[in-house]
Amino acid sequence: xxxxxxxxxxxxxxxxxxxxxxxxxxxxxxxxxxxxxxxxxxxxxxxxxxxxxxxxxxxxxxxxxxxxxxxxxxxxxxxxxxxxxxxxxxxxxxxxxxxxxxxxxxxxxxxxxxxxxxxxxxxxxxxxxxxxxxxxxxxxxxxxxxxxxxxxxxxxxxxxxxxxxxxxxxxxxxxxxxxxxxxxxxxxxxxxxxxxxxxxxxxxxxxxxxxxxxxxxxxxxxxxxxxxxxxxxxxxxxxxxxxxxxxxxxxxxxxxxxxxxxxxxxxxxxxxxxxxxxxxxxxxxxxxxxxxxxxxxxxxxxxxxxxxxxxxxxxxxxxxxxxxxxxxxxxxxxxxxxxxxxxxxxxxxxxxxxxxxxxxxxxxxxxxxxxxxxxxxxxxxxxxxxxxxxxxxxxxxxxxxxxxxxxxxxxxxxxxxxxxxxxxxxxxxxxxxxx
Amino acid sequence: xxxxxxxxxxxxxxxxxxxxxxxxxxxxxxxxxxxxxxxxxxxxxxxxxxxxxxxxxxxxxxxxxxxxxxxxxxxxxxxxxxxxxxxxxxxxxxxxxxxxxxxxxxxxxxxxxxxxxxxxxxxxxxxxxxxxxxxxxxx
Numbered sequence: 001x002x003x004x005x006x007x008x009x010x011x012x013x014x015x016x017x018x019x020x021x022x023x024x025x026x027x028x029x030x031x032x033x034x035x036x037x038x039x040x041x042x043x044x045x046x047x048x049x050x051x052x053x054x055x056x057x058x059x060x061x062x063x064x065x066x067x068x069x070x071x072x073x074x075x076x077x078x079x080x081x082x083x084x085x086x087x088x089x090x091x092x093x094x095x096x097x098x099x100x101x102x103x104x105x106x107x108x109x110x111x112x113x114x115x116x117x118x119x120x121x122x123x124x125x126x127x128x129x130x131x132x133x134x135x136x137x138x139x140x141x142x143x144x145x146x147x148x149x150x151x152x153x154x155x156x157x158x159x160x161x162x163x164x165x166x167x168x169x170x171x172x173x174x175x176x177x178x179x180x181x182x183x184x185x186x187x188x189x190x191x192x193x194x195x196x197x198x199x200x201x202x203x204x205x206x207x208x209x210x211x212x213x214x215x216x217x218x219x220x221x222x223x224x225x226x227x228x229x230x231x232x233x234x235x236x237x238x239x240x241x242x243x244x245x246x247x248x249x250x251x252x253x254x255x256x257x258x259x260x261x262x263x264x265x266x267x268x269x270x271x272x273x274x275x276x277x278x279x280x281x282x283x284x285x286x287x288x289x290x291x292x293x294x295x296x297x298x299x300x301x302x303x304x305x306x307x308x309x310x311x312x313x314x315x316x317x318x319x320x321x322x323x324x325x326x327x328x329x330x331x332x333x334x335x336x337x338x339x340x341x342x343x344x345x346x347x348x349x350x351x352x353x354x355x356x357x358x359x360x361x362x363x364x365x366x367x368x369x370x371x372x373x374x375x376x377x378x379x380x381x382x383x384x385x386x387x388x389x390x391x392x393x394x395x396x397x398x399x400x401x402x403x404x405x406x407x408x409x410x411x412x413x414x415x416x417x418x419x420x421x422x423x424x425x426x427x428x429x430x431x432x433x434x435x
Numbered sequence: 436x437x438x439x440x441x442x443x444x445x446x447x448x449x450x451x452x453x454x455x456x457x458x459x460x461x462x463x464x465x466x467x468x469x470x471x472x473x474x475x476x477x478x479x480x481x482x483x484x485x486x487x488x489x490x491x492x493x494x495x496x497x498x499x500x501x502x503x504x505x506x507x508x509x510x511x512x513x514x515x516x517x518x519x520x521x522x523x524x525x526x527x528x529x530x531x532x533x534x535x536x537x538x539x540x541x542x543x544x545x546x547x548x549x550x551x552x553x554x555x556x557x558x559x560x561x562x563x564x565x566x567x568x569x570x571x572x573x574x
Contacts, residue, residue, distance in 0.1 A: 154475045280458050283475065284482035285548065361468035366503055366574075369467045370439040401466075 007046050007062040007201035012036050014058035019389035021050035021059060026272035027150070031402070032392035042358040045150065046202040047143040047272055047297040048306030061198035061307055063220040066105065066227070073190035075181065077173045078106040079166060079215070082113045082244075082252035083196045083302040085322065086315030087225055088232055093325055094249075095240035100231035104224070106192065110173035113248030116165035117331040119347065120247060120260030123162060127261070127291060128341035133157045135267070135282060135290040138257055140164045142203035143297035144275055145353065149209070152279045153355030158293075161349045164208070165251065166193055166200065168347055170215045190216035194224050196305025197298060210351040220307040245329035246322065253316040254301035258294045265291040271299045362405070376400045384415040439467070439501040445485055445510075447494025450540075456497050457482040460508075467501060473572055477506055480552040480570050483545045484510040490531050490540060491515065492566065508553075508570045516562040524550065 017035035029043035030050065037050075037058070050059040069076060078101050091097055094111075101109050119140075127136060139145055139160045148155050163171075170191040177189050193200060195218045204215040250256030254270035267290055269278045275295040281287065298304035300312030308315065335342065363369040380400040391412045393399035402408050411417050441463060443456040461478045469477075481497065488495040492514020500507040517523045523530075524546050531541025550556045555571035 153471045280461075281454060283461075283478060284454060284457050285479050286454070286482065288542065288544070355471070357465075357471070360465050362466050364468060366468060367437075370501060370503075373439050373463065373467060 004041070005202065005205040006039075006041060006044055007198035007205070008039065008044060008048060008051060009060055009062055010037055010039060011058045011060055014056050016056055016058075017392075018056070020053045020055060022389045022392075022394045023387070024049045024053045025394065026276060027147070028394050028398055030394065031407075032389070043150070045143045045146040045297075046199040047147075048198045049272060049297075051198065051306040061220065062201055063195070063198070063223065063307070064192075064201075064217040065223065066192075066219060069190065069192065069217055072188065073216070074188040075107050075177055075184050075190070076105070077108045077110055077177060077189065077191045078104075079110055079112050079169050079173065079191055079193040081166070081194055081196055081200075081221070081302060082111075082116065082249045082256075082319070083305065083308060083315065084194055084221060084224075085113075085249055086252060086303055086318040087221065087308065087310045088229070088318075090229075090233055091318070092235075092237035094242035094244070094322065096232055096235035096237055097228070098240050098242065099235040100228045103231040104227050108173070108177060110169050110176070110191075111242065111244045111248070112166050112169045112193075113242075113244035113251065114331045115169035115172060116248035116251040116257070117245055117260070117329055118333060119162060119165045119168060120257070121333050122343050122347045123160060123292075124261055125341055125343050126160065126162060127263070129343075130341075135287065135293045136160050137282075138292070138294045139208065139349070139353070140251070140257060140294075141199065141296050141302075142208070143197070143199040143272075144295045145208065146199075146202075146356075147272075147275070147297075148279065149353065149356040150358055151276075152283055153357050155279065155283060156353050156355045158282070159353045161353065162343065162347050163211070163349060164203070165248075166203075166215065167208070167211075167213055170213070171346075174214060192217040192219060194219055194221055196221045196302050196308040198306060199297065208349055209353040209356075211349045221305065222307050222309050225309045242326060243330055244326065245331065246326045247329050248331065249319055249322065249326065252301065252319050253303050253312070254296050255294065256301065258292055261292055263291050265289060266294065267292070268294040268296075270296040270301050270304065272297055362401075372404050375404045379403050379410060382410070382416065383413055386415070388415070390414050437502060441499040441501075443497040443499075445488045445494045445497055445512075447489055447492065450486075450489060453485045453489045454482055456485055460499055463499075464501070464506070469501075469506070469574065473506070473574060476552040476572050477508065480549045480572070481508060483548045483552075484508065484568060484570075486540060487545045488512045488514070490535055495565075504574055505554075506572045506574065508572075509567065510570075511565065511567045513565040516564055516566055517558065517560040518562050520558050520560065 015036045027043045029040045137158045201218040207213045255268040258266040258268045303315040304312035362372040383396040387395045464474045492512035495512030498509045526547045527543040529541045529543035535541040553570035557569040560566040
């Protein structure tokens with residue numbers, strides 16, 4: 001298997017080794033070593049929490065830039081995320097945004113919200129199938145999917161085996177372009193997603209489990225914001241009509257996807273802490289009657305992405321304000337003579353979503369692992385248990401594990417060290433240290 | 436080393452904290468290298484046990500012992516005890532109050548789920564004294 005490509009990276013020159021990101025990492029993937037943050041690649045799920053909290057801008061999201069697009073692509077299709085619709089104060093209608101996108105140098109646009117409507121319809125059909133595992137968990141947030149594959153391996157079968165809207169949008173956009181422009185070759189068309197979060201970059205680069213992504217470039221919403229702003233001001237309202245319904249645009253914030261299922265047995269949670277608690281509860285069998293679970297890594301949903309410009313709740317309110325100007329739905333599967341639980345093959349993931357548990361075992365020998373666990377407990381009891389982070393680990397517990405794994409020494413805990421020196425002032429001094 | 440022990444005090448007053456021991460057990464078993472399927476069984480058994488102690492017994496203690504070939508979970512409380520164990524084991528049978536039902540608990544699946552998730556389930560109970568449940572999951 002090829003190396004997983006992450007989209008959260010560290011600018012070591014800017015990192016001063018403060019502990020802001022340390023405790024905010026939901027998978028405890030960060031340690032401070034030698035005065036710099038280090039991300040453990042196998043644990044990172046690209047949620048972007050650390051980017052949001054870093055005051056020194058040392059944590060960065062990896063995005064493509066418009067300038068990076070290969071000139072071999074003669075037809076560039078932009079895929080605006082629904083959350084983009086909520087970023088602009090001056091936006092008179094969605095059409096103004098679409099005009100502005102074309103002015104930025106794209107040849108065509110395909111609204112991801114259109115695909116979202118179709119995915120909602122497919123999900124409703126999928127949930128009628130007799131032999132599926134409930135609750136069905138949304139596949140839209142790549143950070144959540146990665147979290148489940150890593151930490152809740154038994155819930156992989158609950159993940160909706162249907163493409164996330166952005167993927168379906170990319171595939172549809174390319175197919176439509178080929179139809180409308182027979183002079184174009186397949187390899188002359190590219191799709192460029194304007195993303196609110198780094199996790200979508202990872203998704204585009206790595207795919208979903210074994211399903212490859214057809215998205216060619218992922219650019220940051222905050223980069224595009226400033227490029228779009230002047231054009232949006234000049235755009236003419238009423239000139240271009242959005243092809244999305246409000247049901248698709250609603251996916252921008254938490255609960256929007258669930259609403260599109262017309263079921264009242266759903267749960268929508270956002271933010272990593274909430275998502276993890278919900279997944280733990282589902283794994284324990286806490287919600288026997290729940291049908292659908294929508295989880296978003298970012299607070300408020302996609303509008304809260306680390307690359308979004310506007311406050312998530314302001315963006316959500318703006319999108320809410322579009323309700324009167326858009327129809328509820330504009331995109332339909334238009335299936336004829338199919339069973340109610342039929343889901344077209346082309347929206348399904350190419351292969352099952354399988355778990356990808358990182359190596360958290362202390363040892364491959366159970367007896368040895370038990371000994372190490374005992375030692376971790378003993379060391380933990382010697383620590384102050386205040387989780388201050390000065391040692392470079394997010395919690396005293398994590399530090400005890402690092403000590404037992406041989407990654408650091410108990411003296412790296414300054415509180416422990418001070419207590420040792422106070423209790424035994426001369427004990428630390430070795431003969432060669434001099435007076 | 437032939438046994439690793441975990442001890443939890445289950446707080447009786449709070450539904451919010453019920454499930455904490457289950458989460459802790461999951462994390463520990465994963466670090467010990469126990470298989471995903473066994474971890475899931477243990478976490479369900481543990482969670483149901485925690486909830487039962489919160490609903491019926493105002494809390495109690497949970498002790499988890501990991502042996503090279505099995506995991507033993509002992510849940511002990513000083514609650515009202517179970518008058519008719521056979522009846523309590525029936526799916527859907529519940530003595531939880533209306534209020535508990537309204538909170539979405541008390542479906543009468545606690546003990547049956549614990550039995551289903553473990554290889555061995557032993558209930559020692561005395562009305563007015565308390566209940567001790569021992570569950571074994573083999574590795």
